Amino acid sequence: MVQFKSLGKSRTGTKHHQLYLLLKDNIISHRYAAGSKLPGEFKLAETYGVSRVTVRAAIKALAEDGLVERKPGLGTVVNETNVKSSVMHASIADLFPSLERMGRDSQVRLLHFGYGTPPGSVREELKLSETENTQHSIRIRLLDGTPFSYLNTHVPESVADNYNEADLATTPLFRLLEKGGIKIDSAKQHISAVLASQDIAEALKVPVGSPLIYLNRVVYDNNGTGVEYLDAYYRPDKYQLRVDLSRTGDGNSRRWTADFI
Numbered sequence: 001m002v003q004f005k006s007l008g009k010s011r012t013g014t015k016h017h018q019l020y021l022l023l024k025d026n027i028i029s030h031r032y033a034a035g036s037k038l039p040g041e042f043k044l045a046e047t048y049g050v051s052r053v054t055v056r057a058a059i060k061a062l063a064e065d066g067l068v069e070r071k072p073g074l075g076t077v078v079n080e081t082n083v084k085s086s087v088m089h090a091s092i093a094d095l096f097p098s099l100e101r102m103g104r105d106s107q108v109r110l111l112h113f114g115y116g117t118p119p120g121s122v123r124e125e126l127k128l129s130e131t132e133n134t135q136h137s138i139r140i141r142l143l144d145g146t147p148f149s150y151l152n153t154h155v156p157e158s159v160a161d162n163y164n165e166a167d168l169a170t171t172p173l174f175r176l177l178e179k180g181g182i183k184i185d186s187a188k189q190h191i192s193a194v195l196a197s198q199d200i201a202e203a204l205k206v207p208v209g210s211p212l213i214y215l216n217r218v219v220y221d222n223n224g225t226g227v228e229y230l231d232a233y234y235r236p237d238k239y240q241l242r243v244d245l246s247r248t249g250d251g252n253s254r255r256w257t258a259d260f261i
Helices: 014-028 041-048 052-062 095-106 122-125 174-180 199-206
Strands: 068-071 077-079 107-118 134-143 144-154 184-195 211-221 226-234 244-246 255-260
Touching: 014 184, 041 052, 041 184, 052 068, 052 144, 122 144, 122 226, 144 174, 144 199, 174 184, 174 226, 199 255
Parallel strands: none
Antiparallel strands: 068 077, 107 134, 134 144, 144 226, 184 211, 211 226, 244 255
């Protein structure tokens, strides 16, 4: 288990700026959901090994960005309308063959398997009603015994009734969905960079605050129904995304097209 390391002065900037970046990443990736409260000053100071003055400076920066708001009697609350970042979107070719290769060439360790109420962002993307639950799992994938990805997945409970904990520990999720009769048709995927929070850092055996590749994916069946919501975190020293470029078109309409592998 990786031991927690306090924040310190480094090339990433002052302590309060490092804490600001960590908290901002947690908000953008919905680890702190819209409307939820941030941990109190004492808790944040203890968790990250900093002073309350540093915590206040980080929260002040978040408030100036419109990400949080201090509310008397409630604490610091994540704002509803500012939890999504502006990102570049890219379509990913050969997505599911790549997933199959990853499942074949790596090992999986299941950290959590259960059912319950999903976060609001998941409910919205999967178009679930207020009463619908999801099957929630957390897995890490390992290559030669070294963890390289942390996978946080939600599947509608009505879709997940064809597999159990033992199945998910041995078989890629998309294969289990297909075995259950789900016809996977498409996916939308956002890719960005984030800093490792404490629990993800421990699972991936990297220091807290390490840069990670963050991937958010929603998978749809042939009816356009959301069947999987994934937040994935990858170690950049253990995972690469290759882009093959080619020129297409004629004359002035020639352009670059990309295949992501």
